[in-house]
Amino acid sequence: MKDLANCTLELNGVRLEPLGLQHAAGLRAAAADGELWKLRITSVPEPHETDAYIQAALDMRPSRFAFAVIDATSNTVIGTTSYHDIVPAIGRVEIGYTWYARSRQRTSVNTSCKLMLLSHAFDTLDCAVVGFRTDNFNYTSQAAIERLGAKKDGVLRHHGLRRDGTVRDTVMYSITRGEWPEVRAHLRYRLQRG
Template identity: 80%
Template sequence: MNALLANFAPMTLELNGVRLEPLGLQHAAGLRAAACDGELWKLRITSVPEPDMVEAYIAAALEMRPGRYAFAVIDTATGAVIGTTSYHDIVPALDRVEIGYTWYARSRQRSYVNTSCKLLLLTHAFDTLGCAVVGFRTDNFNHASQAAIERLGAKKDGVLRHHALRRDGTVRDTVVYSIVRGEWPEIKAHLRYKLSRD
């Protein structure tokens, strides 16, 4: 087995009041509540499940292993599930992973939560898994997501035209970003600095 895949044992990561733990059906009620905070499934540019589809959403994420490792995002102070995120599109031959399938309850958006989660996942990807590159993708009309990815320090690689279906049946263009290993030390220092000021 490739070293990258071998290191994808079930893991829990924690920082700054946020815990990432392997997503499972035990998180369904909490994930449903997070989706209802802002009725996020009504946004055409995201893949947030409707409340009655949360169990199916979790089951689909679990079935995608080993190509996807999904996490529940937990507020450590309250134990509440506040969102989800994943490693996905894992390419061991290239030491490459992507971070995506990310969404948070509306009340937690534009807060320390995303920076904390990305610092956890990027640190684990580069410093533990030994990744050479970490990628990100988002809908071309999801300007908030693009801005959040760019605030991390990721570089825009380009746009995949007519790339994926949205929930409403329209076809989106996908904006692609990445961080390569040589950029990671400076990005890590910057993310830590941002969290120290939040």
């Protein structure tokens, strides 16, 4: 899979750039918009954990590549998203570790980010499939993934640890290369409609 270290993408006033420690203050502010670390079903860092969160993402390379999500007009960090579970040998990548400031949720930001990441995965990285996963109780995330056009693959039972120490089931989704043209058209249509 091609190197992602210099990958910057921009669409619809949203820019994705490689996440680094220089984004820490912006990520802290984004997380504070809604106190997102208090949500049981997310991996949003508490303010004092932000530097460690970013460093952990950097340490996971090459199996994870994290992006800062930037409002291109104001140059403000509004969240983060990642490619992860990158498996070049079979052309598979997942998109996840995604969260946005509360004020940016339910806007065109997520659709714009997913269109950029899916386009890059299928059209540049030549992926065969792009996966998504979420907590079985994160109904908002499941609905957002389904609105993208991803198909539900199934549920991995007793699969991951939540921040509160409980064990979650993980709901798995994917989009295949053959489905990509229709999904791309759908996402572009959604952005045009606002």
